[in-house]
Amino acid sequence: MVRGRPREFDAELALDRVLPVFWRDGFEGASVQALADAAGVSKPSLYAAYGNKEALYLAALARYGERYGQERGDALTAESDGREAVRQFLYAVVDAYTDPAHPAGCLVVTGTTTCDSPAVPDSVRTALCTALRAGAERLACRLARAQQEGQLAATVAIPAMATYFNTLVAGLGVQAKGGASRDELRGVVDAAMGIWPAA
Amino acid sequence: MVRGRPREFDAELALDRVLPVFWRDGFEGASVQALADAAGVSKPSLYAAYGNKEALYLAALARYGERYGQERGDALTAESDGREAVRQFLYAVVDAYTDPAHPAGCLVVTGTTTCDSPAVPDSVRTALCTALRAGAERLACRLARAQQEGQLAATVAIPAMATYFNTLVAGLGVQAKGGASRDELRGVVDAAMGIWPAA
DNA sequence: GTTATATTGTACCAGTCGGTATTAAATGTA
DNA sequence: TACATTTAATACCGACTGGTACAATATAAC
Numbered sequence: 001m002v003r004g005r006p007r008e009f010d011a012e013l014a015l016d017r018v019l020p021v022f023w024r025d026g027f028e029g030a031s032v033q034a035l036a037d038a039a040g041v042s043k044p045s046l047y048a049a050y051g052n053k054e055a056l057y058l059a060a061l062a063r064y065g066e067r068y069g070q071e072r073g074d075a076l077t078a079e080s081d082g083r084e085a086v087r088q089f090l091y092a093v094v095d096a097y098t099d100p101a102h103p104a105g106c107l108v109v110t111g112t113t114t115c116d117s118p119a120v121p122d123s124v125r126t127a128l129c130t131a132l133r134a135g136a137e138r139l140a141c142r143l144a145r146a147q148q149e150g151q152l153a154a155t156v157a158i159p160a161m162a163t164y165f166n167t168l169v170a171g172l173g174v175q176a177k178g179g180a181s182r183d184e185l186r187g188v189v190d191a192a193m194g195i196w197p198a199a
Numbered sequence: 200m201v202r203g204r205p206r207e208f209d210a211e212l213a214l215d216r217v218l219p220v221f222w223r224d225g226f227e228g229a230s231v232q233a234l235a236d237a238a239g240v241s242k243p244s245l246y247a248a249y250g251n252k253e254a255l256y257l258a259a260l261a262r263y264g265e266r267y268g269q270e271r272g273d274a275l276t277a278e279s280d281g282r283e284a285v286r287q288f289l290y291a292v293v294d295a296y297t298d299p300a301h302p303a304g305c306l307v308v309t310g311t312t313t314c315d316s317p318a319v320p321d322s323v324r325t326a327l328c329t330a331l332r333a334g335a336e337r338l339a340c341r342l343a344r345a346q347q348e349g350q351l352a353a354t355v356a357i358p359a360m361a362t363y364f365n366t367l368v369a370g371l372g373v374q375a376k377g378g379a380s381r382d383e384l385r386g387v388v389d390a391a392m393g394i395w396p397a398a
Numbered sequence: 399g400t401t402a403t404a405t406t407g408t409a410c411c412a413g414t415c416g417g418t419a420t421t422a423a424a425t426g427t428a
Numbered sequence: 429t430a431c432a433t434t435t436a437a438t439a440c441c442g443a444c445t446g447g448t449a450c451a452a453t454a455t456a457a458c
Contacts, residue, residue, distance in 0.1 A: 110312040
């Protein structure tokens with residue numbers, strides 16, 4: 001067994017509670033005190049568990065990706081038809097970004113728009129840019145599959161189309177932060193799907 | 200004449216120099232000290248001229264709108280064909296967001312994604328949301344004109360289409376902040392124009 | 399029981415935050 | 429010249445920032 005006084009809180013649960021604060025306020029906007037309060041833990045305990053604010057943010061970002069990114073990615077593979085898969089994925093994104101149970105918008109989008117500030121460490125900046133590009137890659141994979149299965153003309157440039165949808169997702173994150181309604185953003189998705197060429 | 204010691208700096212010029220700092224770092228991320236340094240003015244002088252950080256940001260936001268928003272709006276009216284007008288507008292947005300002479304992305308987009316933080320005053324939050332919606336309204340006006348001129352089917356829902364393009368613009372702002380290249384974003388615009396129904 | 403180890407909360411560190419009191423300097427008016 | 433008025437820069441305010449030293453406490457090993 002490990003010697004010493006046992007930790008009185010669940011570090012994983014604390015991370016879950018820290019996540020929405022970073023989500024809502026970004027890296028800079030979230031103070032360590034606010035994070036500790038949200039976690040229900042004293043500040044030194046949070047530091048003992050995660051090192052510093054930078055590492056805590058990276059852990060929260062990873063958690064965000066494996067939890068919410070994953071469940072949205074599932075929408076991409078659930079549907080057998082490529083077009084319907086992308087549409088359901090975008091609907092899932094809209095639902096997530098406007099879910100009142102969470103902060104509005106997207107942790108990655110919010111983080112990316114503030115990552116040029118000198119207070120943001122390089123590691124955070126690169127992790128956010130990587131996460132943003134990962135969304136385009138997931139989309140590109142699904143589009144390539146749709147192309148292979150004959151649901152998308154062979155002439156369509158997959159990377160451009162994937163970046164297009166990914167850009168739209170980022171825009172949805174901004175709009176959700178700005179208070180756009182779920183119905184409004186569903187309408188945006190319906191319009192955006194109009195680029196899908198007829199079979 | 201006005202009595203008292205004359206001001207030694209141009210308040211308008213100072214605002215021009217302050218603007219890029221807010222643009223890059225957002226409301227929270229930009230410290231008053233950094234703003235004063237950028238303006239080439241002492242901190243109390245900046246306060247004397249603009250009151251406080253909140254008022255300074257609102258002034259910078261207004262300047263941003265009347266300068267950059269205007270010139271992009273011109274692209275919407277320059278072209279007589281509605282479809283081409285929107286395309287040129289989106290190209291102008293991409294060029295602006297990736298112009299190395301300015302910070303990457305958009306002041307309004309960056310501001311909107313961080314406006315939920317408790318450190319952001321309500322006035323700033325509402326001004327940003329208003330500015331975001333103003334983009335959609337400009338687009339809606341142009342689309343309505345295109346519809347009247349027979350370049351867009353009467354069945355097309357103008358508000359949804361305007362919100363779609365505005366959401367894309369917001370997404371372009373995020374992507375530009377994330378380091379996307381101008382060519383990549385032009386490709387996004389080309390893809391996005393694919394929703395325009397055949398005449 | 400004693401010792402070594404690890405976590406706890408309090409209280410604090412230097413530095414920065416937004417904002418301002420204060421005093422010296424520069425002007426127009428008299 | 430003397431005075432009223434306005435701006436200038438320095439130096440400071442309390443509050444908060446990210447981060448930590450420290451003493452008390454709780455456990456496992458001996």
